[in-house]
Amino acid sequence: MDEIVAEFIRRTILKIPVAEIGKILRIWNFLSESQLKTINLQQCKENVSQDVVELCKKKRASMKEAAILDIIYHQTCQIKKIWIVYKMTKAPGEEVDLSDMEEFKASFKKVLQRALKNVHISFRDSEDDAVWIRIAWGTPYMKPNQYKTTYVVYHSQTPFVFISHCQIKKYIPELWQALMTAGNYHKIRQMELRSLYLDSLKAIVFKQYNQDFQTYYLTPLEEENSEAEIVDPRIIHENMKEKERIQRVTRETFGDYVQPRIEFAQYKLETKFKTDCKNGILAEREEPFRCLVKFSSPHLLEALKSLAPAGIADAPLSPLLTCIPHKAMNYFTIREK
């Protein structure tokens, strides 16, 4: 077995958290059950990976199998990779086609390999009927670099493709061409949507985040026990009413369920500066005042949802903030109307 393959497998195992190693090796299904039993998972990771490499050497693992191990690792563990969403469109008049995934894979591989020499492509189907494509890029003079890979996730018969942020930008056009040819599409464009969490991106784009269509018929919430500090009953009533109103509006906007998880929203403003103060260097200027506003949070949409109930912002929130899942965007450019 190649030393490069051995080193790659060793490094991959080192990346996997100890709790998941057994599970991932089982899914990989390259080493037999009896061989897996011989690995002592209690020892330090260095030794575990060494044991795995020894077993793989006996079985003569090739880069092909090692690539599959890499894909399984990415599919199982939450890897910190930024995913960008792309949307493909068909030529007008085209119908929904049958979309045989095997044909898609064969076609994709053929087109990409024809365009670029020395590119290593691996496929693995995931549980939710998507195909994960792992691409290691090389040059005409260099073998593919297995450590700088691009991942593409594609669900058949959908126009959306999820591509992990690629450090090697110059091959993106060839990648797009292969995707469009294999999927039978006409155009591809990058959407203004990206996040670390692939599942959330899928939820937003496939509208699987349980959009609550029943919000129109909900009765106002039952008021919880509020503190009896304020004695005047009229004041309590006003507070209650306002609280109820905020809850209702928040519910109508965001729904009852957990929001998809994204980490930031970015607004590029190209609007004129508006101020009450007539004097001042920025007032009355014709050119737009360009600035970038970025909201970031470990869970941005949940944070926005809690703004009004926490009293930090007025309800309803600005539609620029609440439209993020509906419009499937978290990068906005706002210009003068």
Place this chain on the structure above:
Amino acid sequence: MASSQKHVFSLTGVLYQLERLEARDQRSAKPQDEHQGLQDSETDLEAKIRKLRKLRDELRTKVKLHEASARIPITNLEPYEPLKNSEENLEMKLEKAKAFFQAFHLTGLSGKLTTKGVCICFSTAFEGNILDSYYVDLIIKKPLTIHRHSVPVFIPLEQIAAKYLETNFQHFVYSLSEHLNAYSGRKYQADQLQCGFSAFLARPLQRNSLCTLLSFTYTTDPSGKSFPFCARLVYQDLTTTLPTNVTITYQGTGATPASWEDQRAAHEPLFYKNALYKVFESFLRVREN
């Protein structure tokens, strides 16, 4: 195709030469009659394909209407007769309205008024099993637009809306309901096969998002004694829950045994006529006997 314009500014040298060659090439590519001729025949063929597809769609709707007219029409009401007593009038109207709602409830369609329009709920079902519901939120204004929806992205909602939303709203609702019910039904069959009859499957079920292409390898005997059958079911029509094309092939080495051929000939029509899990239920019954 996504392409980027490259502006190369070069004054002298190799790059300049290459630019000139490129420009010359582009100029010589323009007046080419036979290229034009090929393009013309291509557009002709495309137009022909579109015409044939339209004809196929029309024939399909005709077949469906023919089948539908055989059933008792629930929306056919007797012509309205003015009654002497206005109270009886009102009661009769109420009864008819109730009957309408009941009838529509059976179709799985319901709607609620919203502040700006109406939200239609499509409840899908297959062979007595209630499946998922999908919503379409419409804003009533000229032109009628879809504000939000929970229809999966691979259902051709935009095409159906483009065809019918403005011109024939009833048909829009009917067509979308057909697509959603058929998709739900196919998905249900695939899920049932995957979960309920996994013992029969030698290889896990492979499907595409719309469940219009299913491929799996099965045996009639889960203990593994009989030969495997490699089945590929194609559902060309997005509005049906039964396959339009069934291919069963032999996966093993060597020639196909005669008994396998007989079984294949018996299985193929079963897949055409019955829901997937019903076919496997019949295998189960045969085995138990």
